[in-house]
Amino acid sequence: MKKDKPKYRQIIDAAIIVIAENGYHQSQVSKIAKQAGVADGTIYLYFKNKEDILISVFEEKMEIFVDNLKGIIKEDITASEKLYKMIHNHFSVLAKNHHLATVTQLELRQSNLDLRLKINSILKNYLKLLDEILNEGINSKEFENSIDKRLARQMIFGTIDETTTTWVMNEYKYDLVELTEQVHRLLLNGIKA
């Protein structure tokens, strides 16, 4: 498995650094190779093409969000509390890694539509877990029965995403994690029974 070889992660990590520091359009393959300490050609032993590096960056890092969220869902707490922990997790991971935040919120969005569609399909796993929370909340009568789940999901993800992007564009100058409670309250109000 290529993903287990050290150079695979080396290149992924190099890509995040290079993109965060240089911007999407100034992140040439040769720059990533140099940062990773490998030859340009070596990149192509581990990735099909440049787009594949970027998708993999997203995939790999998204796993953290997904894995954490899976853990949260398994906990024996209310749906509302799970929503809280989801927001908190989302904000925490990005607050701890500014490079990653810049890359996912700003830089990767400059990629072509094709790449963004692929990124979106990776996101789906995350959104499915969000749906589980919503279902749970409806079943437990915590959340309003009549809400359109798709819309609720879009509101929740849209709000989290917009909040994070604004924070990045403001150059991290306030504490993102501190916003968890208020964001949670706003969102919960929207959907609670």
Place this chain on the structure above:
Amino acid sequence: MKKDKPKYRQIIDAAIIVIAENGYHQSQVSKIAKQAGVADGTIYLYFKNKEDILISVFEEKMEIFVDNLKGIIKEDITASEKLYKMIHNHFSVLAKNHHLATVTQLELRQSNLDLRLKINSILKNYLKLLDEILNEGINSKEFENSIDKRLARQMIFGTIDETTTTWVMNEYKYDLVELTEQVHRLLLNGIKA
């Protein structure tokens, strides 16, 4: 004034069509010129450079949203009703112009950071009007006094934006305007007193 000359609008409209049909990165200046029925060089009599075309597209079209919203704010209705009309306006304008929707929700976001920052500053006018509605609602006790206005604004805009983008990515296959009521209800729940 250049903006009043017919070729100015001709080029703006051509740009929207070309970008919607070919994608941001396949929208060469020569293609836009051809669609507008002018020579390549003519573009540069009306726009400083390619980026200037794109900013102007956004500026011109954003005006429609802003002007409509200004009208809504002046009406003698509750803040909640204004919020409803704002969402309805946003969805209606884009539902009537799929090309514009594709361009603003998908294609322009692929532009470089610099252009996106400029687009963001244009957006601010729109968001300021949203703030007015929030203020009004708080003053009239329709909206919860304790909400963080910045977060509320991000929730509202993030939800509208995410909803629209999802609709575009699903190729307009359902009726966006029909979602107004539910989106309004979700958002209102989040902020109402």
Place this chain on the structure above:
Amino acid sequence: MKKDKPKYRQIIDAAIIVIAENGYHQSQVSKIAKQAGVADGTIYLYFKNKEDILISVFEEKMEIFVDNLKGIIKEDITASEKLYKMIHNHFSVLAKNHHLATVTQLELRQSNLDLRLKINSILKNYLKLLDEILNEGINSKEFENSIDKRLARQMIFGTIDETTTTWVMNEYKYDLVELTEQVHRLLLNGIKA
């Protein structure tokens, strides 16, 4: 006759100013038109094309050198004295008009070969007059009988031209006219009997 109309000279004079101040490659027709206070299209009522402006600049200004030199040749003085006056005239005219000096010594030489060949043919009239001085000096036994006239002419013109160009490249920071005597002595030594 077009040359007698005021706009003809207006454009010629504007061209010298624009070229001297902006350099050959930054001297667009529109800039010259603006400086001359006429519309771009008007230029083409007086000149066939851009090259024609530049040739005319050279032609018009070269006339000053040629007319002066013709006067010198008619004077009742020795060939050596005529050579002295020729050098003095050359240096004086350019020392009095730095714009013209920059244009003829530096800027016009950046033009394409075609234009330069035309400039060279204009120069021939000047060089022919130099030949007259040389003939006169040989006939009067002031100059060495055996010299190759073509070479002598190249030495004289080459030296004057190189001296002037060096002076322009040094930004006129010393007095060019003061060099007349020494240049004359050097050249005279080369050809005197």
Place this chain on the structure above:
Amino acid sequence: MKKDKPKYRQIIDAAIIVIAENGYHQSQVSKIAKQAGVADGTIYLYFKNKEDILISVFEEKMEIFVDNLKGIIKEDITASEKLYKMIHNHFSVLAKNHHLATVTQLELRQSNLDLRLKINSILKNYLKLLDEILNEGINSKEFENSIDKRLARQMIFGTIDETTTTWVMNEYKYDLVELTEQVHRLLLNGIKA
């Protein structure tokens, strides 16, 4: 060292041929690449930009003149003889390479001022060696003590340059090297004690 790689010289040589045959303004990078038998992009592995090719052409070829002249200066002969050999060398090198002569005497002079200033600074090394000969001649009392060395240098270089340019403009139809003796005599007369 890039200069030692075969493609470096290949491109330099191709540039001289292309410029001589097509003229400065018709010498596109792609034409030079084709003549050199490399891809367009390969040019940029060896040269910073197009201007850098042209400067390098001049630098590389100027070295021949300079190296030969250094050899001449070291010889145990009079300053006058050194001047003779310098002229002979200058004429010989160009007479043997018509392409190079066209490029240095006609084409490169059409370059922009910036490039020509760089070319001039390369020329300085050559002119410094000429100064050495002048100094030597003055010390040995071969040359007139009172001459202005800068002017003498300008006369010598101006004459050689003008003679060569005229020869090139006459399409090499007479023997340049044969002129050595007369040019030397003219110049020597100008400066000898």
Place this chain on the structure above:
DNA sequence: AATGAATGAGGGTTCATTCAT
């Protein structure tokens, strides 16, 4: 597996010239 030199397609922009008014 790893290298890195070589490839070559692709596009924004300028500006001399024209011509309808």
Place this chain on the structure above:
DNA sequence: GATGAATGAACCCTCATTCAT
């Protein structure tokens, strides 16, 4: 005569990808 809006051809350079070693 005079205008100036419109034209459209022309080119340097970057960089993702390949492949011989």
